[in-house]
Amino acid sequence: METLTAAAVATLLLTKMIEKVGEKMGEKLPELGSKALEQIGKLKQALWRKAPETASAIERVTYQPELVEQQPEEYGIQVLTAKMELVTKQDAEVAEVVNALAAEVLPRIPQKVVQVMMVGIKGKSLTAQDLIQEAASGSTNVNQQMLKDVELEGDISLGNLSQKA
Incomplete structure (x- = not known):
């Protein structure tokens, strides 16, 4: 909305x-x-x-x-x-x-929240730190996506991934 x-x-x-x-x-x-x-x-x-x-x-x-x-x-x-x-x-x-x-x-009024992070990534390697998705207080319809459709040929290094609704 x-x-x-x-x-x-x-x-x-x-x-x-x-x-x-x-x-x-x-x-x-x-x-x-x-x-x-x-x-x-x-x-x-x-x-x-x-x-x-x-x-x-x-x-x-x-x-x-x-x-x-x-x-x-x-x-x-x-x-x-x-x-x-x-x-x-x-x-x-x-x-x-x-x-x-x-x-x-x-x-x-219910708040609809859609959060998308790091989608459709293609590459040789990935390093990510401190990824946070946080919906506002009172949000009742929350859709969070993180690291979707990731295609890597090499290493992936992630740290501190967080989703809060």
């Missing part, structure tokens, strides 16, 4: 598309908790006051998620996220709520 901006997180939560992100990762997302739900309520209120067109589009997608694919030019997640980002740039109150919501939710 790409890095999510605060506006993207807010848009995904408000449209309830955050579940789709979890499904794509093959994981059920954790419960948001009362603080996040409170922030979602505040954001909805602020959007209706400050950007009613954006609030209306987001609400339509909430109740008609098929619009995301049927009318992506108007209701696609990228379009809605761009609208949310514009509102956050133009209005400090909305920006504050969006950032608070993202701060509450982002740590709960």
